[in-house]
């Protein structure tokens with residue numbers, strides 16, 4: 001229940017007569033009072049014909065399509081190249097009208113012609129005329145100086161409505177006569193002012209919606225009833241937050257500029273809606289959108305520090321500026337007035353103008369990514385211009401400035417458009433790097449919208465791009481992407497359910513369905529789409545496993561895989577992707593010698609099965625700690641065996657660490673090296689429940705066998721047990737060192753080199769096609785593989801990592817990407 005009543009002097013507004021919760025429908029208006037603009041180029045052409053007195057041809061095959069509808073018409077007919085005169089194009093703007101008012105002048109003339117055509121030809125049956133004429137418009141009863149548009153922005157409307165009526169008068173006398181009878185010029189002028197102050201997109205005027213005032217922190221939004229049916233004008237007013245009985249209901253008249261700082265928003269509303277905004281956000285001194293880098297703290301032109309170099313990220317990923325000052329800078333708290341006094345103000349203002357103009361034109365043609373059918377061919381020129389603007393905004397205005405965020409939003413729109421286009425046309429999946437970049441951008445955008453603390457959900461601005469990102473992730477098909485796609489969808493599910501309209505709701509439901517289906521086919525999800533540990537598959541005995549499929553071998557494989565899982569768990573504890581491995585020496589003379597030396601008990605845990613199998617090395621992912629993407633578990637374990645642990649836990653220190661001071665031969669300070677090694681031992685070798693194998697292994701490192709173990713040929717007597725299928729790099733490294741056998745837990749769908757993506761474990765063929773001779777040093781004889789051993793546990797471990805980590809870790813990679821934009 002609502003009521004239109006006085007809001008402030010001379011103005012009415014819409015008020016709630018009951019409490020509304022977020023998402024409640026407040027009211028629906030199925031039809032507008034009138035539509036003072038054509039809906040299509042065809043309608044505009046017909047209007048033009050009627051106006052100038054030409055016969056209207058009925059040529060439905062030939063349509064010129066208005067800019068921005070992606071070259072598709074509603075009935076999917078192929079567009080024609082025939083250019084037909086539209087009313088809009090026929091309007092000649094008088095030379096004394098300022099460039100910035102050309103659009104509104106043409107809009108007024110178009111609205112006037114629409115009004116006259118539906119009135120002047122005798123079809124004056126509109127019962128709603130009275131209601132239309134009661135809507136708000138600037139009267140001639142001026143409150144301020146009539147000649148100054150600056151002191152009273154409504155003067156623009158008064159002035160232009162008079163000029164438009166003059167134009168219509170003159171051109172009606174030139175037309176075939178019907179319009180010359182039109183007399184009611186005073187009323188037409190009113191109508192044009194009403195159009196200027198009240199119309200929604202498409203020239204729609206509503207009985208109640210046109211009574212709703214604007215706020216830069218709106219508590220309601222207007223939702224089109226059905227996304228497929230935009231032109232019917234049926235709309236719903238929906239509460240964006242809790243609204244109490246008696247409160248005024250506000251919507252936003254701004255598009256993306258709603259996210260701008262106060263100065264910009266007020267300027268925009270003055271220029272395009274002809275009023276000085278008096279909303280609470282505009283009159284408050286708190287303006288989180290106004291974060292601008294201080295020109296005094298950041299004198300880029302004198303220190304030669306570009307903002308790119310001047311930006312760093314703190315632990316939370318928030319932007320910090322590098323330049324430091326000893327005294328507090330008064331300009332850091334710069335008000336717009338203070339900024340005006342700065343040397344850089346002119347540059348900043350002109351950059352602002354450039355970016356604003358770009359946002360204005362670009363957002364009009366913003367694409368809808370929720371529906372794949374709308375994917376457009378991306379225009380390379382557009383992309384280049386957009387990229388230039390993103391970098392301009394971030395360099396000049398700062399990483400946190402609202403212009404940077406809005407430019408990033410447009411950029412993301414474009415990126416998703418081209419990914420979607422590629423997927424549709426070439427069936428090509430996007431590069432993981434591009435997807436990760438899109439997710440980074442989306443995450444930043446959420447942070448930005450949240451920082452503004454508006455009533456409106458972030459879904460309002462980020463709904464479509466979130467759907468776009470989720471769609472891309474779901475299409476990638478691998479488990480991790482599917483999972484993150486579903487998470488992004490959940491983020492906006494609520495918003496879409498209340499505000500998204502039918503079209504978006506359908507897309508979100510379809511994507512969730514696709515995710516569930518995929519998940520189930522992977523055995524990942526139960527009926528409700530909740531994840532469930534994957535059931536271990538029957539052990540695949542590998543391409544070259546030769547008959548050792550006995551239960552004894554199975555127990556042994558699981559035994560060593562548990563060690564690998566144990567290593568992976570330790571990696572998880574210190575924030576690494578939990579992949580772990582062990583290298584097991586098998587049936588090697590060294591084992592017997594060691595046994596003899598230890599009084600026949602190299603393996604004192606009484607487990608005979610393992611007697612001829614001893615763990616000689618282990619490794620866990622160290623990618624994050626070492627900032628080295630090659631430090632995968634397998635490489636670490638190989639390295640550890642070959643160097644007797646000397647280089648396995650090395651920290652790749654940044655270049656600026658002094659390498660002359662107590663470093664070992666690898667350039668790593670020995671103290672750090674020792675501490676890292678000790679950390680590993682403490683974490684898992686020195687645990688009270690550590691199996692004897694580990695302790696033996698530790699002992700072996702320092703005993704006389706170490707040298708013999710270090711020989712490269714040792715790998716031909718070694719098996720590697722790793723929790724996840726080796727990636728291409730590791731699979732190839734294992735072939736190079738000549739490993740005998742590799743046993744792994746879960747598959748690595750995206751990067752696996754042992755069957756998933758490539759078959760690098762298979763023997764390399766000599767050029768003549770013959771099998772490789774055993775002692776050929778250049779071609780790998782290959783190695784046996786066994787997959788699926790304790791697979792469920794391996795998957796569970798990985799899942800627990802991704803449950804708590806960002807999709808796009810490692811962190812420094814994310815920062816690198818962010819830096820690119822800031």
Ligand SMILES: C[S@@+](CC[C@H](N)C(=O)[O-])C[C@H]1O[C@@H](n2cnc3c(N)ncnc32)[C@H](O)[C@@H]1O
Nearest residue numbers: 011012136197198210211212213214275277278
């Ligand atoms: C669509 S009408 C809204 C209803 C109007 N107040 C009435 O009396 O019918 C738009 C006009 O309301 C006024 N208005 C709406 N929101 C405003 C705001 N936040 N600050 C100042 N004026 C506002 C402006 O004069 C604007 O042209």
